[in-house]
Amino acid sequence: MVKTLAPCLVAVALGSLGSVANAQDNHLTVYTYDAFAADWGPGPALKAGFEARCDCTIDFVAADSSIGALRRAQLEGEDTEADIILGLDTATMGEGIESGLFVEHGLDYPELDLPMDWADPVFAPVDYGYFAFVYDTEALDTPPASFQDLVALPEDFRIVIQDPRASTPGLGLVLWIKAVYGEEAAAYWEELAPYILTVTGGWSESYDLFLAGEADMVLSYTTSPAYHVIAEDETRYQAARFEEGHYTQIEVAGILGSSPDIDLARAFLDYLMTPEAQATLPETNWMYPIVEPEGGLNPGFDAMIDPDPALLLDADTVAANTRAWIDEAFAALR
Amino acid sequence: MRRLSGYTIAGLVAALIAALLAALWVAGQSFATRSGAGPDIAHLLRMSSAQAGLSTILSLLTGFILAWSLDRLRFPGRALVVGMLSSALVLPSLVVVAGLIAVWGRAGWINALLDHLGTSIGSSVFGLEGIVLAHVILNGAFAARIMLDRLEAIPPEKLRLGRALGLGPVRRLAILDLPALASTIPGVGATIFLLCFTSFAIVLVLGGGPGNQTLEVAIYEAVRLDFDLGAAVRLSLVQLVVCALIIVPATTLAPAATLFGRRTLLHWPESRPVARLQLVLLVVLLAGFLAPLLAVLVRGLDNAILDLWDLPGFWRAGATSLWVGIASAALCLALAIGLGMARALVSRTRPAHLALGIPVFTYLAVPAVVLSLGFFLLARQTGLSTGAAAPVVLVIANALLSLPFAFATLAPALEAITSRHGRLIRALGLSGPSQWRMLEWPLLARPMGYAAALAFVFSLGDLGVISLFGTESFSTLPWLMFRALGAYRTNDAEAIAALLLILSVTAFLVIPRLFERLAHVRD
Numbered sequence: 072m073v074k075t076l077a078p079c080l081v082a083v084a085l086g087s088l089g090s091v092a093n094a095q096d097n098h099l100t101v102y103t104y105d106a107f108a109a110d111w112g113p114g115p116a117l118k119a120g121f122e123a124r125c126d127c128t129i130d131f132v133a134a135d136s137s138i139g140a141l142r143r144a145q146l147e148g149e150d151t152e153a154d155i156i157l158g159l160d161t162a163t164m165g166e167g168i169e170s171g172l173f174v175e176h177g178l179d180y181p182e183l184d185l186p187m188d189w190a191d192p193v194f195a196p197v198d199y200g201y202f203a204f205v206y207d208t209e210a211l212d213t214p215p216a217s218f219q220d221l222v223a224l225p226e227d228f229r230i231v232i233q234d235p236r237a238s239t240p241g242l243g244l245v246l247w248i249k250a251v252y253g254e255e256a257a258a259y260w261e262e263l264a265p266y267i268l269t270v271t272g273g274w275s276e277s278y279d280l281f282l283a284g285e286a287d288m289v290l291s292y293t294t295s296p297a298y299h300v301i302a303e304d305e306t307r308y309q310a311a312r313f314e315e316g317h318y319t320q321i322e323v324a325g326i327l328g329s330s331p332d333i334d335l336a337r338a339f340l341d342y343l344m345t346p347e348a349q350a351t352l353p354e355t356n357w358m359y360p361i362v363e364p365e366g367g368l369n370p371g372f373d374a375m376i377d378p379d380p381a382l383l384l385d386a387d388t389v390a391a392n393t394r395a396w397i398d399e400a401f402a403a404l405r
Numbered sequence: 406m407r408r409l410s411g412y413t414i415a416g417l418v419a420a421l422i423a424a425l426l427a428a429l430w431v432a433g434q435s436f437a438t439r440s441g442a443g444p445d446i447a448h449l450l451r452m453s454s455a456q457a458g459l460s461t462i463l464s465l466l467t468g469f470i471l472a473w474s475l476d477r478l479r480f481p482g483r484a485l486v487v488g489m490l491s492s493a494l495v496l497p498s499l500v501v502v503a504g505l506i507a508v509w510g511r512a513g514w515i516n517a518l519l520d521h522l523g524t525s526i527g528s529s530v531f532g533l534e535g536i537v538l539a540h541v542i543l544n545g546a547f548a549a550r551i552m553l554d555r556l557e558a559i560p561p562e563k564l565r566l567g568r569a570l571g572l573g574p575v576r577r578l579a580i581l582d583l584p585a586l587a588s589t590i591p592g593v594g595a596t597i598f599l600l601c602f603t604s605f606a607i608v609l610v611l612g613g614g615p616g617n618q619t620l621e622v623a624i625y626e627a628v629r630l631d632f633d634l635g636a637a638v639r640l641s642l643v644q645l646v647v648c649a650l651i652i653v654p655a656t657t658l659a660p661a662a663t664l665f666g667r668r669t670l671l672h673w674p675e676s677r678p679v680a681r682l683q684l685v686l687l688v689v690l691l692a693g694f695l696a697p698l699l700a701v702l703v704r705g706l707d708n709a710i711l712d713l714w715d716l717p718g719f720w721r722a723g724a725t726s727l728w729v730g731i732a733s734a735a736l737c738l739a740l741a742i743g744l745g746m747a748r749a750l751v752s753r754t755r756p757a758h759l760a761l762g763i764p765v766f767t768y769l770a771v772p773a774v775v776l777s778l779g780f781f782l783l784a785r786q787t788g789l790s791t792g793a794a795a796p797v798v799l800v801i802a803n804a805l806l807s808l809p810f811a812f813a814t815l816a817p818a819l820e821a822i823t824s825r826h827g828r829l830i831r832a833l834g835l836s837g838p839s840q841w842r843m844l845e846w847p848l849l850a851r852p853m854g855y856a857a858a859l860a861f862v863f864s865l866g867d868l869g870v871i872s873l874f875g876t877e878s879f880s881t882l883p884w885l886m887f888r889a890l891g892a893y894r895t896n897d898a899e900a901i902a903a904l905l906l907i908l909s910v911t912a913f914l915v916i917p918r919l920f921e922r923l924a925h926v927r928d
Contacts, residue, residue: 106892132516142632146778147785229511230526234609236626268529270614275890279503280610282895284512285528298893357893376441404614 088262090319097127099335102140103157103353107356108133116351121342127335136273137322138163139240144327145170154330155339157197161383162242163195165390174328176337181344183361186319186381194323195340198349198358201317201378202243203310204230204288205295211287214311218251222262229268231277231286235397238274240290245400246389247318250382256396258347260403267404293375298357301371310376317378322358407837409745411761414740418764418805422771423777426638432782433634439526446620446643453619454647456533457601459604460540464597465590467541468548471690473582475549476681476853477675487553487696488913490546495776495882495909496701498606499542499890500902502841505539505611506530507704514696535611540604544597546694551593551813554852557583560672574679587843588820595655599648599769599809606868620644624772625886634778641775648770649763656762698906705903707729713900716889722880729881730864736804737860738853741765741811748816765812768805773869776802795879799871803864810863811856819845847924854920861916862909 108114108131118129134140137158159167167173175192179196183189189196204221206214215221221230233241244336252259268286271277281289288311299305326336342348350364353372360368433485475487508514509530516525530538567581603621612618621642627637674680713719748761768776780802784794822845830840868883880888886901 106889109888109892111894139629142629145632148435154557204906227527234615236631237629267614269610269612272609275887276499277896278893279890279898280506283503283506283510285506285510295893302837302893389544403613405616 072109076389079301079353097125097332097335099129099154099332099339100152101129101131101155101157101339102134102153104137104236105133105135105139107131107158111355112354116355117343117348119255120351121339124342125335125338129339136237137238138166141167141170141172144172149329151327151329152337153327154325154332155326157282157322157324159194159323159325160239161319161323161386162239162246162393164191164323164386164398165393168193172327172329173325174333176326176340178337178341181362183344183364184359185321185361186378187383190320191323191386194325194371195344196361197322197324197343198352198356199319199321200358200359201293201319202240203291203293203313203317203376203378205281205291205296205308205310206288207281207284207307208309209307210284214309216312217314218248218259222259222266224266226265229286230250230266230288230290231268231280232270232290233257233274233277234270234272235400237272240274240292241270242393242397243318243320244290245393245396246384248380248400249396250318250384251315257399257403260400264403270404278309292320292357293378294353294357294359294372297353297369297372297375300374301354301369306374312376314377316380316382319378319381319383321383323360406748407743408750409747410743411745412757414743414747415761415764418740418767419652420711421801422767424887425771425776426641428779428782428786429634429775430638430643433638446640449618449620449623450643450647452617456536456540456617456619457598457604460537460544460601461594461598463537463541464548465594467545467690468552468593469586470686471545471549471694472556473578474687474690475553477673477680478681478687479672484914485910486691486695487550488696488910489559490550495866495867496698496906497868497886497902498539498604499610499868499887500701500866500905501697501714502539502607502610503704503899503902504699504701505535505542507700508696509535509538509740511763514700523691531611531613531830533617535613536608536617537606539607539611540597540601542694542697544600545690547810548593548597550855551589554855555589555817556582559585564673568673578758583647588817589813592816594740595651595766596769596809596813599766602648602651603769603772605773621772622646625774628774628778637772637775641772644772645767645770648766651854652766652770653759656759693742701899701906702903705899705901705906707899713897713904716885716897718880718885722882722885725796725879726832726865726881726924729796729803730861733803733807733864734857734860736800737807737811738857740804740808741815742819742849742853745812745816745819749819762812762816765809769809777870799864799867799881802870803867804860806867806870807860807863810859814852814856814859815849816869818849822848850920850924851917854917855913857920858913858916862912865908865912866905 077332103114114131118131121129126362132140132153134143137156137160140153140156141163144153144156147153156167156172172399173193176195177192178195180189180195185196185199204214214222232244235241235245248259248263249256268278269280271280274291274346277286277289278291278295280286291310291379293310296306296308296310299308324340326333326340330336337374345364346365347363349360350366352358352360354369359372471665475483506513509526510516511525511528513530516527529535563581567577572580602619604619605621605625608617608619608622612622620643624637624640624644627633627640631805647884675683744761744765746756751758751761771797777798780794780798784790784798827843835843865881866883867881868887871881871884882901886898886905889895889897889901
């Protein structure tokens with residue numbers, strides 16, 4: 072408590088010195104994707120929690136996607152209202168760095184509960200999950216257990232995926248297949264193409280198609296079934312465990328260099344990594360917490376598949392090759 | 406005076422579009438682009454044109470058959486059917502796509518029926534077939550509604566004469582119906598072609614993948630995914646040029662509308678065998694049109710629409726939707742009438758006639774993502790916060806969006822009034838306001854009511870403009886629906902979709918009556 076309060080007090084002091092003209096200081100604006108800021112998302116609880124411990128106000132501004140939030144800040148340039156962009160992930164961090172908008176946060180990380188070491192100086196983790204194909208146990212007895220199984224299924228088996236340029240799970244699949252198949256990825260996409268019903272712009276359209284019974288499996292998260300179990304008491308939806316492993320997505324937040332109150336922004340990122348803040352994330356954002364949350368993780372998550380081995384490609388390699396890998400996948404789909 | 410206001414509106418719309426594109430172009434200069442190969446424009450044009458051409462022809466054809474049958478047949482619930490016809494066009498495409506999939510999809514009604522016969526159409530709704538089917542459902546209904554309006558406007562004396570002469574179904578069609586329809590076909594056809602050519606959400610969801618694309622989708626990708634604003638402006642200009650190639654001939658070649666009047670109460674049905682044929686055609690087509698909408702209703706009501714009452718933000722979003730809808734309907738009517746009046750006064754051969762018709766379509770030709778981004782940049786450059794600009798932008802954008810439809814409804818009517826009553830107006834020396842009060846308003850009330858309903862519902866269903874300006878505090882019903890869909894809340898989304906459909910149909914039933922009633926009071 073003392074540890075997180077101190078930067079707040081410093082921020083208050085610096086803020087009052089830094090800008091006399093702006094009486095409305097001690098205010099943070101966080102650009103994020105819509106589901107995060109929504110009334111039913113983590114936004115409201117995090118706002119209440121953070122405002123209770125700092126003498127400040129914080130507002131979440133929703134863009135249609137995390138990339139949309141980044142684009143908006145890019146367009147606004149130096150005079151953007153945003154202090155923090157939250158929601159970029161391990162695959163799009165490179166885009167963020169390339170924009171030149173972010174500064175190093177200077178945080179000391181607590182003991183993190185992530186499948187890999189995390190030491191990024193610019194982006195702090197918020198929560199994480201693994202990509203997986205979700206299926207309906209009432210419609211499918213034996214789900215595929217590997218990428219090889221998937222392309223050996225009957226011809227009328229249909230999966231629905233998302234556009235890698237518009238949606239983070241869509242990009243996740245491109246990276247997942249790359250991590251598993253490497254040089255053979257293009258050949259695998261050729262084999263996969265006939266099974267793809269459609270490529271939607273966003274995750275929601277594809278998940279809706281799946282729930283409506285139009286597709287046998289949808290590209291989503293290993294934790295998607297937790298939503299159905301906890302919020303709907305429905306156990307029919309499960310994630311298919313692939314023996315090659317599951318690709319990891321870590322959602323991150325970063326501070327913009329243009330922020331007038333970088334210390335307050337840092338305090339918020341620090342708050343996000345507290346057990347209190349982490350306790351709101353699993354059941355509002357349906358992702359895993361990065362530290363043991365207050366009150367533990369809802370047992371509804373216990374039944375989630377073990378993603379081992381958790382896959383993650385090196386961030387620099389991803390940033391340098393994303394476009395080529397997307398083109399490679401699309402060549403097979405055209 | 407009337408001419409001046411028309412030219413002012415046309416000039417303002419053109420200036421606005423130019424400013425939006427310029428804002429985007431300027432912003433594009435300040436960002437490094439790292440675009441890949443870029444889209445194959447020739448390929449995109451070929452694909453889009455073929456798809457849009459096919460969709461347009463089929464839409465006009467089904468629209469004609471529907472209108473022809475509905476004009477001759479009387480049955481209980483006919484008004485409701487006519488009301489529902491117009492709603493498909495203006496619903497958020499996502500809703501229509503969902504309804505379409507619920508009927509034609511792998512787990513849909515058709516396959517459930519076919520299953521009993523031991524066969525299946527599988528997932529054939531995805532791909533080009535699905536895109537065209539969706540477009541025909543949306544636009545065929547619109548064409549039917551406009552054509553039905555024209556057929557019902559045939560003066561009763563003509564019908565009486567035709568009946569006395571004993572015209573058969575074919576000659577009646579050729580002598581009475583086709584001339585009445587001719588003035589609408591170029592405008593309606595061009596509008597439908599542009600809608601399909603620039604189709605977005607339908608192509609994204611039903612297209613099946615990167616194989617099926619339109620320029621509009623490519624522009625969206627350039628902006629949102631590659632952040633190549635320069636490329637977006639270049640692609641937009643290509644799209645503008647192609648659309649101009651459609652619009653210019655359509656506006657110049659359209660024959661002048663001559664027939665106009667209040668709804669004919671005279672009912673002249675066809676002979677029994679023809680009426681039977683019409684009934685069969687009507688039932689089959691209506692089943693095709695209405696089944697997806699019914700599916701939306703069934704899915705939404707199934708999931709307890711009452712739960713919405715407690716959904717956070719529902720009431721606020723509903724109120725925003727309503728006032729934005731009313732404001733943009735009013736603005737749209739004013740623009741359409743202003744342009745239409747000025748154009749009715751200009752000889753059809755003069756370039757000014759074309760100049761007054763083109764601004765109507767620009768909004769169809771300019772990609773939504775470019776427009777919303779342009780508005781966003783303009784708002785910033787003029788120092789407005791995006792929060793303050795959002796409602797204004799939403800109203801203007803939605804009014805412009807429905808302008809082509811309102812114009813297609815009102816312009817032929819205004820032209821017909823001027824050509825039929827011009828001499829009378831001059832002889833009586835009527836002033837502008839009294840000309841409006843005594844002549845135009847009573848005659849126009851019905852199409853105005855329809856145009857108002859169209860504009861209102863268009864705005865009610867908008868998901869394109871709001872997606873860049875919507876936030877958790879500024880939300881409309883479709884935006885709330887889209888957000889619910891993104892948070893596993895499919896039930897809420899389906900309930901909102903059903904509610905939107907109910908509101909749309911109600912608007913189409915109530916608003917035209919309201920206008921007619923208002924005009925009637927003055928008689």
